Amino acid sequence: MSATMRTSSWAESADASSARPVKPAYVPPHLRNRSVAPAEPPSFVSNANERGLGGNWGGSSNSRQDFGNGGRQGYGSGSGGGFNNRGGAGMGVGRERGGRREANPFENDVDESFTEQENTGINFDAYDDIPVETSGENVPAPVNTFAEIDLGDALNQNIQRCKYVKPTPVQRYAIPISLAGRDLMACAQTGSGKTAAFCFPIISGILREPYAQRPRVARTAYPLALILSPTRELSCQIHDEAKKFSYQTGVKVVVAYGGAPITQQLRELERGVDILVATPGRLVDLLERARVSLQMIRYLALDEADRMLDMGFEPQIRKIVEQMDMPPPGMRQTLLFSATFPKEIQRLASDFLASYIFLAVGRVGSSTDLIAQRVEYVLESDKRSHLMDLLHAQRENDVNGKQGLTLVFVETKKGADALEHCLCVNGFPATCIHGDRTQQEREQALRSFKTGNTPILVATDVAARGLDIPRVAHVVNFDLPNDIDDYVHRIGRTGRAGKMGLATAFFNDSNLSMAKPLADLMQEANQEVPAWLTRYAARTPYGGSRNKRTGGARFGGRDVRKESSYNKGNDYYGGTGGGYGVPASYGGGYGQGVTSAWD
Numbered sequence: 001m002s003a004t005m006r007t008s009s010w011a012e013s014a015d016a017s018s019a020r021p022v023k024p025a026y027v028p029p030h031l032r033n034r035s036v037a038p039a040e041p042p043s044f045v046s047n048a049n050e051r052g053l054g055g056n057w058g059g060s061s062n063s064r065q066d067f068g069n070g071g072r073q074g075y076g077s078g079s080g081g082g083f084n085n086r087g088g089a090g091m092g093v094g095r096e097r098g099g100r101r102e103a104n105p106f107e108n109d110v111d112e113s114f115t116e117q118e119n120t121g122i123n124f125d126a127y128d129d130i131p132v133e134t135s136g137e138n139v140p141a142p143v144n145t146f147a148e149i150d151l152g153d154a155l156n157q158n159i160q161r162c163k164y165v166k167p168t169p170v171q172r173y174a175i176p177i178s179l180a181g182r183d184l185m186a187c188a189q190t191g192s193g194k195t196a197a198f199c200f201p202i203i204s205g206i207l208r209e210p211y212a213q214r215p216r217v218a219r220t221a222y223p224l225a226l227i228l229s230p231t232r233e234l235s236c237q238i239h240d241e242a243k244k245f246s247y248q249t250g251v252k253v254v255v256a257y258g259g260a261p262i263t264q265q266l267r268e269l270e271r272g273v274d275i276l277v278a279t280p281g282r283l284v285d286l287l288e289r290a291r292v293s294l295q296m297i298r299y300l301a302l303d304e305a306d307r308m309l310d311m312g313f314e315p316q317i318r319k320i321v322e323q324m325d326m327p328p329p330g331m332r333q334t335l336l337f338s339a340t341f342p343k344e345i346q347r348l349a350s351d352f353l354a355s356y357i358f359l360a361v362g363r364v365g366s367s368t369d370l371i372a373q374r375v376e377y378v379l380e381s382d383k384r385s386h387l388m389d390l391l392h393a394q395r396e397n398d399v400n401g402k403q404g405l406t407l408v409f410v411e412t413k414k415g416a417d418a419l420e421h422c423l424c425v426n427g428f429p430a431t432c433i434h435g436d437r438t439q440q441e442r443e444q445a446l447r448s449f450k451t452g453n454t455p456i457l458v459a460t461d462v463a464a465r466g467l468d469i470p471r472v473a474h475v476v477n478f479d480l481p482n483d484i485d486d487y488v489h490r491i492g493r494t495g496r497a498g499k500m501g502l503a504t505a506f507f508n509d510s511n512l513s514m515a516k517p518l519a520d521l522m523q524e525a526n527q528e529v530p531a532w533l534t535r536y537a538a539r540t541p542y543g544g545s546r547n548k549r550t551g552g553a554r555f556g557g558r559d560v561r562k563e564s565s566y567n568k569g570n571d572y573y574g575g576t577g578g579g580y581g582v583p584a585s586y587g588g589g590y591g592q593g594v595t596s597a598w599d
């Protein structure tokens with residue numbers, strides 16, 4: 001067990017630093033003879049090398065103790081709300097195909113240490129003035145209630161079990177569009193219920209035509225739907241959600257992701273699969289072993305689609321979608337979802353779609369914006385002490401004894417380890433997640449964070465997208481990302497499903513390229529932009545094309561087909577008209593006939 005796990009109470013730990021031989025001990029602000037005000041940014045003419053308050057915590061990493069992992073729970077054996085927490089035998093009342101009892105996926109909900117049910121207190125009024133824009137031909141009308149949609153009794157019952165009272169804006173639009181059989185590119189803000197927006201129509205569609213004849217080839221699975229996501233943890237989360245939505249429907253959901261033993265996943269696949277949730281790497285492996293065939297795929301969903309189609313993942317996605325045996329666009333239904341959709345990614349994505357509808361659901365109206373954003377000028381050398389000041393203040397302000405969770409984003413895996421260590425030795429219970437940790441360690445870290453045992457999680461971007469962790473009260477961008485879209489996803493780990501959240505970013509001269517996009521984004525969200533950031537923004541250009549947001553003031557993306565240059569093919573992708581694989585039927589026809597709806 002790491003030091004983080006051994007710390008029983010955050011409140012005790014920061015003050016009880018004498019209990020362990022830790023060096024250097026964190027000195028809370030009230031015990032220091034110093035001001036705790038954040039460092040002022042240097043003037044633009046000075047070299048930014050003046051030191052702010054606080055000691056140099058950088059030295060502490062040399063004194064790292066070996067916390068080891070000895071006490072960590074084994075893979076898949078943890079209790080309470082863990083990822084891929086399948087196989088709770090005998091708990092459920094349902095029955096899967098093949099006669100196995102179906103575990104009750106709702107049981108873990110009450111197993112969480114936070115007993116308030118997160119979904120009951122959603123401030124849906126905050127969604128009332130949210131802007132919505134749709135484009136494409138014959139856009140189906142949105143609905144206001146789940147009752148208006150014919151999802152079937154079993155699915156409706158599960159929606160009730162999830163305590164979803166009414167659809168979120170993205171669900172109001174995306175579900176009727178998908179049920180009408182249309183391809184969809186949906187861009188909606190973080191934490192707004194996109195998972196259900198693509199899962200409901202898929203489950204409902206499979207239930208409506210459940211008897212598709214599938215080939216009988218020994219040891220090869222023929223799923224009807226494929227949901228791809230960029231990280232293992234997100235795939236597990238989608239799997240957990242999809243299991244809830246499909247409980248007692250007979251629809252079988254299986255997850256396959258790297259870093260975990262493949263044999264267990266193969267066994268699950270052999271038992272039958274309707275919906276396969278997967279990360280691209282493990283899926284390619286399964287396809288190459290001929291243990292999965294995509295021949296029967298009727299639904300393809302890409303969650304975090306812009307991430308899936310950027311340089312890191314695109315070749316694998318093309319291989320899966322275009323070079324194996326998956327039916328082509330038009331023969332399958334394709335649903336792409338994200339909170340951000342840069343233009344160049346939209347162009348790539350159109351290769352996978354047929355006559356699609358673009359849906360943009362904007363941020364919640366400014367006065368009720370759910371995430372309060374702060375940016376503070378903090379020199380590199382002061383970041384650690386400044387973070388500990390924030391964490392300390394947070395603890396002091398905690399009136400009801402129920403500490404919110406804090407997610408701290410750093411740039412590198414080494415940086416994550418070092419910061420976790422520094423926090424631990426200074427009595428702040430922290431754990432970390434990044435790509436160099438084993439899957440077992442990653443899952444344990446998340447579980448410990450989620451349950452509140454370790455209320456501080458230091459993470460690289462592996463945790464930036466999609467993870468839905470209740471009670472994340474504060475996201476700290478200890479190191480700012482280089483891309484404003486990454487910032488949007490990171491801060492979206494708080495303020496989810498109508499809840500309020502706080503996001504603090506540390507900015508210094510190494511983040512100049514982010515000054516303007518950050519200032520613009522904060523202004524759009526009606527956040528207070530510090531005068532010094534405005535000055536930086538005025539002096540520094542955008543940090544490359546990726547930092548020009550496509551969505552303008554209200555959206556995380558806008559339909560690229562509306563741009564006059566769309567078919568001219570003279571941007572940096574270099575193709576000529578149609579070079580993006582845009583179906584001929586588009587032919588510029590989106591200039592007119594574009595429907596636009598405002599909620």
Ligand SMILES: Nc1ncnc2c1ncn2[C@@H]1O[C@H](COP(=O)(O)OP(=O)(O)OP(=O)(O)O)[C@@H](O)[C@H]1O
Pocket residue numbers: 119122163164165166167168171188189190191192193194195196338339465466467468492493496497
């Ligand atoms: N109709 C609804 N009513 C109440 N809660 C809902 C509803 N739909 C979804 N939720 C809850 O909202 C939370 C966020 O949903 P989800 O994780 O799907 O967001 P997301 O849009 O995919 O976010 P991200 O962009 O970060 O991936 C989840 O806890 C989910 O259970």
